[in-house]
Amino acid sequence: MSGRVLRWVALGVVSAAIVFAVVLASRFGTDPGLVDSPLIGQPAPGFDLEYLDGSGSVSLDDLDGEIVVLNFFASWCFECREEHADLVATSESFAGEGVSFVQIGYQEDPQASLAYLAEAGTSAATSYLADPGSRTAIAYGVFGIPETFFIDPDGVVVGKIIGEADALILGGTIDSIKRGEQPGQQITGDTQQSPDA
Amino acid sequence: MSERSRTVATVALIAAMALALFLLISTDPVSVDRVEEIGARIKCPVCQGESIGNSPSPMAEDMMALVTERVASGVPDEEIIDELLSSYTGALLLDPPTSGSTLVLWVTPLLALGIGIGVIVWWKRHPGSPAETGKEQTPRSRTRLLVGGLVLVSAFAGIVVVAANSLQDRVAANSGVADLGDQDLSDVSNETMEAVIAANADNPQVNGMRLALAERYFDLGDYRSAFPHYLVVAEDVAASPNQAITALVRLGWMAFDGNGEVETATRLLDEALAIDPRSDAALYVKARVIWCGSGETEEAVAIFEALLADPELPEETRTQVESDIALAGDGESCQ
Numbered sequence: 001m002s003g004r005v006l007r008w009v010a011l012g013v014v015s016a017a018i019v020f021a022v023v024l025a026s027r028f029g030t031d032p033g034l035v036d037s038p039l040i041g042q043p044a045p046g047f048d049l050e051y052l053d054g055s056g057s058v059s060l061d062d063l064d065g066e067i068v069v070l071n072f073f074a075s076w077c078f079e080c081r082e083e084h085a086d087l088v089a090t091s092e093s094f095a096g097e098g099v100s101f102v103q104i105g106y107q108e109d110p111q112a113s114l115a116y117l118a119e120a121g122t123s124a125a126t127s128y129l130a131d132p133g134s135r136t137a138i139a140y141g142v143f144g145i146p147e148t149f150f151i152d153p154d155g156v157v158v159g160k161i162i163g164e165a166d167a168l169i170l171g172g173t174i175d176s177i178k179r180g181e182q183p184g185q186q187i188t189g190d191t192q193q194s195p196d197a
Numbered sequence: 198m199s200e201r202s203r204t205v206a207t208v209a210l211i212a213a214m215a216l217a218l219f220l221l222i223s224t225d226p227v228s229v230d231r232v233e234e235i236g237a238r239i240k241c242p243v244c245q246g247e248s249i250g251n252s253p254s255p256m257a258e259d260m261m262a263l264v265t266e267r268v269a270s271g272v273p274d275e276e277i278i279d280e281l282l283s284s285y286t287g288a289l290l291l292d293p294p295t296s297g298s299t300l301v302l303w304v305t306p307l308l309a310l311g312i313g314i315g316v317i318v319w320w321k322r323h324p325g326s327p328a329e330t331g332k333e334q335t336p337r338s339r340t341r342l343l344v345g346g347l348v349l350v351s352a353f354a355g356i357v358v359v360a361a362n363s364l365q366d367r368v369a370a371n372s373g374v375a376d377l378g379d380q381d382l383s384d385v386s387n388e389t390m391e392a393v394i395a396a397n398a399d400n401p402q403v404n405g406m407r408l409a410l411a412e413r414y415f416d417l418g419d420y421r422s423a424f425p426h427y428l429v430v431a432e433d434v435a436a437s438p439n440q441a442i443t444a445l446v447r448l449g450w451m452a453f454d455g456n457g458e459v460e461t462a463t464r465l466l467d468e469a470l471a472i473d474p475r476s477d478a479a480l481y482v483k484a485r486v487i488w489c490g491s492g493e494t495e496e497a498v499a500i501f502e503a504l505l506a507d508p509e510l511p512e513e514t515r516t517q518v519e520s521d522i523a524l525a526g527d528g529e530s531c532q
Contacts, residue, residue, distance in 0.1 A: 005319075009312065012312065035286050035288050036286075037284075037286075038282075038283060038284065038285075038286050039283075039284055042283075045284065085396045086392070086393075086396040088396075089391075089392040089393075089395035089396035090388075090389070090392035090396070092392070092395070093388045093389070093391040093392035093395065094388045094392070097388055107255050107256060133259050133262055133263070134255075134256060134259035134260075135259075135263065137256075137259075138259065138260060138263060138281070138284065139284055140284055141242075141284030141285040141286070142242075143242045143243065143285075144243065166393070166396065167389065167392035167393040167395070167396040167397075168385070168389065168392075168393045170389075170392065171385065171386065171388060171389025171390075171392045171393065172384075172385060172389055174386075174388075174389065175384060175385060175386045175389055176384075178386070179384075193242075193243035193244075193254075193256075194243055194254060194255070194256070
């Protein structure tokens with residue numbers, strides 16, 4: 001083989017390697033948890049869950065016509081603790097304004113979630129629910145917590161916050177939904193996958 | 198063994214190894230159990246590269262329980278997988294799909310293998326490459342080779358860095374809990390501002406938002422809602438004297454206008470003037486309260502005239518003050 005042909009072959013192989021590396025870097029370097037949720041723009045998965053204290057249940061259908069803020073939390077999640085006061089404040093501020101807050105315990109015994117809430121505080125306007133078997137978390141594609149979903153009055157998922165959310169982000173997202181916008185996905189920080197993560 | 202036999206053996210060995218590797222990475226584990234088979238294809242979302250069938254994490258166990266339930270209900274495999282992917286995206290599949298941008302992952306190794314075999318065969322059939330002939334490279338060809346190599350390496354590094362940065366930017370563009378200090382509040386609702394303030398009650402940085410919200414309520418004549426926010430800002434002079442003056446002036450006016458409390462209003466306005474004796478707003482409102490509440494026209498006019506002496510008095514305020522002085526001088530009641 002002549003040197004010229006060899007050079008062309010080498011160039012071809014190196015080019016293929018570059019393409020391969022770029023695909024790896026751009027696609028598979030992405031944390032799957034940060035990929036846009038396929039639920040955005042889709043009808044929200046339904047749920048019918050009991051309160052953490054077992055005093056009754058709430059379904060998504062019960063909240064028809066309202067903006068629903070759906071947050072997954074756990075007592076072992078540091079970021080959840082950081083955002084908790086903001087969730088409580090935002091829930092209370094939007095009480096009676098056509099906005100319902102739902103917080104669902106993730107991968108945790110309901111009693112542990114209740115003990116945490118007794119310490120961290122609650123909003124009378126928020127429904128605190130248990131998710132046995134993680135069925136709702138799976139239906140919403142939860143990779144880690146905190147994750148917060150926003151469902152518009154027509155029952156469509158229009159927003160998602162990955163990581164800690166503060167009152168300005170929570171309220172600002174609700175404001176934009178009220179204006180008829182689709183806020184989409186926002187990444188505000190880290191999430192925690194399990195108690196020992 | 199002849200040269201030709203060695204070539205055939207080499208190619209056969211490489212092809213066999215490639216085939217074995219391909220089968221190893223592309224074939225599902227042998228299993229008669231549909232649940233395990235599906236579990237082996239789905240990545241555990243909270244683990245590092247493990248399938249839900251192999252992971253001991255509670256989330257993986259919950260997902261396997263869901264798969265088991267669906268299988269027992271007679272749901273076809275692909276429907277079960279689609280159900281999971283509908284909420285988690287294709288990133289949950291352990292084998293990347295053989296379509297779209299991931300097709301290159303499947304094609305590239307085979308392409309590289311084909312090229313490699315082709316090169317070996319060509320090389321063996323066409324001896325006489327520069328290396329074999331011992332033909333020396335000229336300094337010029339070596340320079341070309343070096344420059345070409347450097348360009349390729351640089352291009353490779355550049356592309357990887359750009360790809361990595363674009364990923365970083367994508368995350369950064371959406372990142373960050375909002376800063377309370379300097380916000381455009383035009384699109385922010387009163388409810389959101391109330392929530393932010395409640396969640397940051399002890400943070401002086403939120404005073405700007407407090408004042409903006411109080412001003413909204415004040416403009417609507419909703420003194421009851423404005424009052425607690427002005428009060429907090431007024432009491433935190435150290436955080437921002439100017440904000441405290443604004444709050445005290447508003448509180449003074451609300452005390453007079455809302456409750457007719459001239460003394461309280463005057464005291465609050467004097468507190469504002471203690472912070473800045475030249476505050477136009479405090480002086481103007483104090484003059485109005487004295488004129489309208491106490492009927493002490495002369496004292497009010499004296500304050501108005503002191504205001505006019507300020508060369509930096511805004512034109513709009515100056516016009517208003519001149520109008521007030523004319524009315525007060527004529528013995529008219531305040532309007």
